[in-house]
Amino acid sequence: MADAKQGGGEPGQVVITGMSAASAFGRGTGPLLAGALSGQPAFGQVRRFGVDGRRATAAAELQGPVVLADELAAVIGAACDEAGLSPADRASAELLMALHSDAAAARDAATPAVTGSTAADVAVRTGLPEPPRVYATACVAGSTAIADGAAMIVSGRAVRVVAAAGYLVDPDSFAMFDGARVLARDGQVRPFSAGRQGLLLGDGVAAVVLESGDAARGRGARPLARLAGWGRAGDAYHVCQPSPDGRGLARAIDAALRRGRIDPAAIGYVNANGTGTSHADSAETAALRRSLGAGVDAIPVSSTKSVHGHALEASALLELVLTVLVMRAGQLPVNAGYLGQDPDCGLDLVLGSPREVPGGRRHALSLNAAFGGASTALLVAAA
Amino acid sequence: MSTPSGLRNDTPRDAPASACGELIVLASSAWPAGPRAALPAVPGFIVSSFSPLAAHLAELCLLQYFGSPPADPGLGRQTGVVLASTTGDIATAAEVARVVDEGRPVPPLLFYQSNQNAVAGHIAARWGLEGPVVCTIPARRGLADAMDSAALLIEGEEAAAALVILADQGRPGDSGGTPAGDSGTAMLIGPARWSLQPFGPRRDADGTPGRNQSLGES
Numbered sequence: 001m002a003d004a005k006q007g008g009g010e011p012g013q014v015v016i017t018g019m020s021a022a023s024a025f026g027r028g029t030g031p032l033l034a035g036a037l038s039g040q041p042a043f044g045q046v047r048r049f050g051v052d053g054r055r056a057t058a059a060a061e062l063q064g065p066v067v068l069a070d071e072l073a074a075v076i077g078a079a080c081d082e083a084g085l086s087p088a089d090r091a092s093a094e095l096l097m098a099l100h101s102d103a104a105a106a107r108d109a110a111t112p113a114v115t116g117s118t119a120a121d122v123a124v125r126t127g128l129p130e131p132p133r134v135y136a137t138a139c140v141a142g143s144t145a146i147a148d149g150a151a152m153i154v155s156g157r158a159v160r161v162v163a164a165a166g167y168l169v170d171p172d173s174f175a176m177f178d179g180a181r182v183l184a185r186d187g188q189v190r191p192f193s194a195g196r197q198g199l200l201l202g203d204g205v206a207a208v209v210l211e212s213g214d215a216a217r218g219r220g221a222r223p224l225a226r227l228a229g230w231g232r233a234g235d236a237y238h239v240c241q242p243s244p245d246g247r248g249l250a251r252a253i254d255a256a257l258r259r260g261r262i263d264p265a266a267i268g269y270v271n272a273n274g275t276g277t278s279h280a281d282s283a284e285t286a287a288l289r290r291s292l293g294a295g296v297d298a299i300p301v302s303s304t305k306s307v308h309g310h311a312l313e314a315s316a317l318l319e320l321v322l323t324v325l326v327m328r329a330g331q332l333p334v335n336a337g338y339l340g341q342d343p344d345c346g347l348d349l350v351l352g353s354p355r356e357v358p359g360g361r362r363h364a365l366s367l368n369a370a371f372g373g374a375s376t377a378l379l380v381a382a383a
Numbered sequence: 384m385s386t387p388s389g390l391r392n393d394t395p396r397d398a399p400a401s402a403c404g405e406l407i408v409l410a411s412s413a414w415p416a417g418p419r420a421a422l423p424a425v426p427g428f429i430v431s432s433f434s435p436l437a438a439h440l441a442e443l444c445l446l447q448y449f450g451s452p453p454a455d456p457g458l459g460r461q462t463g464v465v466l467a468s469t470t471g472d473i474a475t476a477a478e479v480a481r482v483v484d485e486g487r488p489v490p491p492l493l494f495y496q497s498n499q500n501a502v503a504g505h506i507a508a509r510w511g512l513e514g515p516v517v518c519t520i521p522a523r524r525g526l527a528d529a530m531d532s533a534a535l536l537i538e539g540e541e542a543a544a545a546l547v548i549l550a551d552q553g554r555p556g557d558s559g560g561t562p563a564g565d566s567g568t569a570m571l572i573g574p575a576r577w578s579l580q581p582f583g584p585r586r587d588a589d590g591t592p593g594r595n596q597s598l599g600e601s
Contacts (some may be wrong), residue, residue: 053486053488061538077476101471101476101497106477106479107477110467111473112470113469113470113471113473113520114470114472114473114476114520130522131522132521132522132524132528132531133521133528134520134522135519136471136498136499136519136520137499137500137516138499138500138518142519144515144517147539150557151536151538155535155538155539171483172480172483173481175482175483175489176479176497177494178490179490179491179494180489180491180494180495181491231516231541232516232517232536233513233514233515234463234464234504234507234512234515235504235506236507236508236511236512236513238504239427239496239501239504239505241502248513255541284454325583367557370498370516371495371498371501371504372500372501372502372503372504372507372518373507373508374503374517374518375502
């Protein structure tokens with residue numbers, strides 16, 4: 001079996017009608033796609049703040065001064081523009097937002113919450129309703145917002161959801177990751193590779209417009225892709241380490257494929273979590289093999305964190321945007337920084353240069369995992 | 384109790400029958416439940432009362448239903464964790480900021496506990512809860528919003544039940560000393576048929592026999 005179904009007019013269908021992003025490659029989806037396909041990592045010496053005394057010194061940063069609320073407002077606006085949403089459409093949509101803790105709020109004794117007031121401020125600026133909550137599920141916060149948004153659409157609670165997420169490299173998170181010795185001191189992220197040293201942080205701001213297929217068709221919108229499935233599960237294993245057998249992530253993948261009613265042979269690409277840390281990459285490999293079986297050997301895999309870095313709460317949304325972009329382009333981005341095979345990470349990695357999407361395969365998985373064993377899988381399909 | 388929005392009363396008519404069964408509160412806990420006492424420490428968590436608060440709420444709640452950890456594997460596999468906080472862990476964030484501003488290395492333990500996921504993972508691992516883990520900062524509706532998050536998991540058949548925790552951290556001096564002002568609630572919500580499961584003594588936090596309560600009751 002290949003695809004059990006393709007983008008049609010089925011009830012309960014969730015489609016993506018607009019998206020945008022900002023990363024160290026620049027602002028907009030064009031620079032993100034071009035940067036990923038170039039295979040050239042965007043890492044450099046941190047310029048935004050001093051890193052004297054830190055073990056690691058590199059990150060992937062947007063150029064020039066940056067303000068998170070400005071970047072979020074810009075990507076949300078661009079995504080809504082691409083979707084063709086009117087002011088009324090925006091006002092009636094749901095806004096779900098994933099954010100990292102706010103460094104300024106942490107220094108304000110009167111702060112109401114660790115994420116500050118960014119979400120409410122951005123809502124006002126973009127003409128969207130105030131988000132009911134900020135997703136704080138660490139590195140799966142963005143994908144959790146997507147899964148909730150899709151669930152809201154399928155259940156009839158919402159017709160249209162704008163999911164947005166943002167993280168800009170800041171001194172507090174850099175110092176924390178550095179103190180925990182998880183940053184790569186060699187300045188490169190090498191997912192699934194022998195000799196990998198860890199992750200590097202990267203700016204990421206992204207927005208995606210989800211709609212019911214019926215609503216999108218009703219207003220004549222042309223979907224960019226279909227969110228064919230999603231899955232969430234926990235490891236129930238450890239505070240911060242993934243289960244070595246990848247059981248939580250495997251169950252998330254299983255759930256996404258079950259919801260999408262496809263089997264592994266329909267998957268043309270996996271955008272892996274691939275942080276470049278030792279335990280996480282081997283656990284993810286175990287999860288892929290546990291869920292997809294021998295079929296995983298015929299599925300191209302790469303972690304684009306190897307070029308744009310880890311955007312924490314925004315990483316899953318940035319990587320979803322990129323997954324849609326590369327599937328539409330038909331070109332799969334490389335897993336950069338690769339030095340050689342790690343026997344615990346036996347995957348069909350995209351190495352050297354971009355690869356074409358295997359013929360006839362219309363689905364891709366975007367995987368993420370986080371502290372606390374939280375794991376997510378998003379399944380996208382050609383519209 | 385008031386009816387949290389997004390559960391039984393809001394169940395969409397066309398949702399799968401298996402997702403529409405009545406959800407009930409199988410067990411619950413609250414802090415402070417009486418005269419203030421110190422929260423039990425949680426190994427590996429330092430400086431802040433946030434994670435101990437969330438862990439204690441979970442412990443009080445789950446002990447009522449499951450008796451002792453871990454949960455029955457068949458039920459734990461289907462149970463998610465929703466940890467909501469209108470404040471987040473402001474004490475850990477402030478401590479990290481202080482250490483960074485002083486130019487010192489951040490202790491690894493602060494990194495590990497810096498996100499709500501960490502204590503959610505601690506709870507999930509201790510009790511064998513393998514469902515989705517969702518952590519949020521609700522804007523206004525606190526527990527009702529956390530219940531909405533749980534309802535999305537259950538209606539979407541991503542979990543059959545959920546441990547829902549609302550843990551809000553007070554600030555030093557709110558009521559005269561740390562952890563003054565900390566407060567929270569936890570509920571294990573699940574299908575009515577789970578009330579028939581023969582697990583645990585089902586006692587309330589004060590030791591009296593518990594009573595399963597429908598979310599539709601007010």
